[in-house]
Amino acid sequence: xxxxxxxxxxxxxxxxxxxxxxxxxxxxxxxxxxxxxxxxxxxxxxxxxxxxxxxxxxxxxxxxxxxxxxxxxxxxxxxxxxxxxxxxxxxxxxxxxxxxxxxxxxxxxxxxxxxxxxxxxxxxxxxxxxxxxxxxxxxxxxxxxxxxxxxxxxxxxxxxxxxxxxxxxxxxxxxxxxxxxxxxxxxxxxxxxxxxxxxxxxxxxxxxxxxxxxxxxxxxxxxxxxxxxxxxxxxxxxxxxxxxxxxxxxxxxxxxxxxxxxxxxxxxxxxxxxxxxxxxxxxxxxxxxxxxxxxxxxxxxxxxxxxxxxxxxxxxxxxxxxxxxxxxxxxxxxxxxxxxxxxxxxxxxxxxxxxxxxxxxxxxxxxxxxxxxxxxxx
Amino acid sequence: xxxxxxxxxxxxxxxxxxxxxxxxxxxxxxxxxxxxxxxxxxxxxxxxxxxxxxxxxxxxxxxxxxxxxxxxxxxxxxxxxxxxxxxxxxxxxxxxxxxxxxxxxxxxxxxxxxxxxxxxxxxxxxxxxxxxxxxxxxxxxxxxxxxxxxxxxxxxxxxxxxxxxxxxxxxxxxxxxxxxxxxxxxx
Numbered sequence: 001x002x003x004x005x006x007x008x009x010x011x012x013x014x015x016x017x018x019x020x021x022x023x024x025x026x027x028x029x030x031x032x033x034x035x036x037x038x039x040x041x042x043x044x045x046x047x048x049x050x051x052x053x054x055x056x057x058x059x060x061x062x063x064x065x066x067x068x069x070x071x072x073x074x075x076x077x078x079x080x081x082x083x084x085x086x087x088x089x090x091x092x093x094x095x096x097x098x099x100x101x102x103x104x105x106x107x108x109x110x111x112x113x114x115x116x117x118x119x120x121x122x123x124x125x126x127x128x129x130x131x132x133x134x135x136x137x138x139x140x141x142x143x144x145x146x147x148x149x150x151x152x153x154x155x156x157x158x159x160x161x162x163x164x165x166x167x168x169x170x171x172x173x174x175x176x177x178x179x180x181x182x183x184x185x186x187x188x189x190x191x192x193x194x195x196x197x198x199x200x201x202x203x204x205x206x207x208x209x210x211x212x213x214x215x216x217x218x219x220x221x222x223x224x225x226x227x228x229x230x231x232x233x234x235x236x237x238x239x240x241x242x243x244x245x246x247x248x249x250x251x252x253x254x255x256x257x258x259x260x261x262x263x264x265x266x267x268x269x270x271x272x273x274x275x276x277x278x279x280x281x282x283x284x285x286x287x288x289x290x291x292x293x294x295x296x297x298x299x300x301x302x303x304x305x306x307x308x309x310x311x312x313x314x315x316x317x318x319x320x321x322x323x324x325x326x327x328x329x330x331x332x333x334x335x336x337x338x339x340x341x342x343x344x345x346x347x348x349x350x351x352x353x354x355x356x357x358x359x360x361x362x363x364x365x366x367x368x369x370x371x372x373x374x375x376x377x378x
Numbered sequence: 379x380x381x382x383x384x385x386x387x388x389x390x391x392x393x394x395x396x397x398x399x400x401x402x403x404x405x406x407x408x409x410x411x412x413x414x415x416x417x418x419x420x421x422x423x424x425x426x427x428x429x430x431x432x433x434x435x436x437x438x439x440x441x442x443x444x445x446x447x448x449x450x451x452x453x454x455x456x457x458x459x460x461x462x463x464x465x466x467x468x469x470x471x472x473x474x475x476x477x478x479x480x481x482x483x484x485x486x487x488x489x490x491x492x493x494x495x496x497x498x499x500x501x502x503x504x505x506x507x508x509x510x511x512x513x514x515x516x517x518x519x520x521x522x523x524x525x526x527x528x529x530x531x532x533x534x535x536x537x538x539x540x541x542x543x544x545x546x547x548x549x550x551x552x553x554x555x556x557x558x559x560x561x562x563x564x565x
Contacts, residue, residue, distance in 0.1 A: 007409040117422060177445050178402060178418040180409045284445065291443040365444050
């Protein structure tokens with residue numbers, strides 16, 4: 001399809017990004033503020049020859065996505081915090097079985113049912129640590145309608161490349177705001193697809209990794225017979241309680257992401273080159289920070305921003321570098337402090353100042369400007 | 379419209395009056411037809427109808443950083459609850475447009491605010507023959523008073539968006555323009 005231009009909301013941009021990435025299966029359960037994604041997919045999936053299924057709950061939704069992905073179809077779901085809470089057990093299964101899938105979480109106020117129509121960024125740690133055990137996922141944090149599209153495409157590419165669940169973590173404001181969206185000509189999009197199993201089925205080992213630590217994937221319904229389980233498994237896919245297999249598997253599930261962190265992580269440096277004070281932000285607060293920094297510069301204060309477009313794997317090296325460039329770091333996030341702890345661990349001993357706001361309105365530009373001025377006067 | 383970095387519009391009413399649709403049509407026109415930078419947001423409670431509801435537009439000739447309205451240049455208000463909930467923050471010398479049958483000015487306004495009173499709901503009900511056209515009447519009023527958007531742009535967008543209902547909506551727009559021009563003269 002040729003280039004299209006729309007004035008539309010982040011939720012719909014994400015759905016269009018999925019479709020442009022070749023997603024042909026959406027299994028979900030509508031929830032504010034992610035409902036528009038399901039609504040749009042219900043309309044669009046039949047037009048592209050894909051399937052949309054609304055399930056009885058989030059647990060059925062996510063497990064259907066895992067099953068669909070194993071048939072070779074790029075698959076996704078979309079929900080909000082309460083829905084992610086229900087999906088977490090299956091996220092662990094997807095990690096352990098190395099199932100490519102995309103989960104869009106339009107973050108609303110929490111804990112629990114919280115404030116359905118108000119935004120927050122309270123699910124950063126949940127995305128990383130919500131399921132049990134030691135594992136890595138990838139999580140992207142868009143800040144505009146265009147990025148909802150672009151980063152959903154990227155989410156599919158990363159999930160296919162690394163055989164891992166990828167989260168798109170957008171706060172409600174980004175999900176529900178409308179802006180201009182340019183959907184590129186499909187010829188201009190670079191799309192990735194998982195490595196597929198090849199060779200003699202008799203010799204096939206479904207969980208034997210290549211040098212890049214990622215095993216080629218056999219699909220359900222293909223000539224390969226295999227077994228995929230949430231139990232610790234050897235290269236044949238068979239469950240085992242051997243310690244060496246457990247150690248090797250857990251290390252590989254983590255390292256296939258961590259060793260490629262520099263290829264995965266996407267950051268924006270804004271006015272940082274001579275900055276003495278850096279704001280670290282993502283999603284809607286990063287847009288407040290951008291305004292505050294421009295105004296701080298007009299007032300002669302050397303401020304800049306490191307905007308995180310990827311929060312998992314966490315950009316530790318970039319934060320350590322930032323800590324050596326600037327005198328102070330402000331973390332502004334729409335929660336009570338989550339990325340803050342990661343920044344503290346990576347950037348110590350540079351002073352880190354938290355601007356926490358676990359509520360629907362993000363930190364306002366003038367509030368961030370006031371904080372920059374306060375720190376500048378120290 | 380002259381080059382401007384940031385112009386903020388807030389629309390308030392109760393759920394069901396079409397305040398979000400009004401902002402979306404305005405946003406589509408400004409973004410897709412007039413090639414401005416635009417962000418549209420809304421805020422509402424869990425109710426499907428009733429409750430104070432607001433929608434917002436930030437428009438400019440440069441990329442919009444902070445997406446929500448901070449100090450509206452214009453506040454259009456269609457219900458008393460929305461007036462009370464969202465009047466705070468209206469800019470000094472800003473513009474306040476009210477549906478005169480539904481909203482009264484209560485309390486102090488910031489210095490220099492210009493108030494325009496228009497019977498938008500009455501015009502929609504009696505002259506267009508459909509109360510649902512109130513938001514399009516108000517788009518015409520906004521266009522006449524602020525010139526932030528062109529009449530031609532709105533006409534084009536209405537035709538594209540509502541081919542089946544274009545006649546009644548174009549009529550509502552025209553009546554709104556006239557009412558807005560009359561309110562301007564009355565100032």
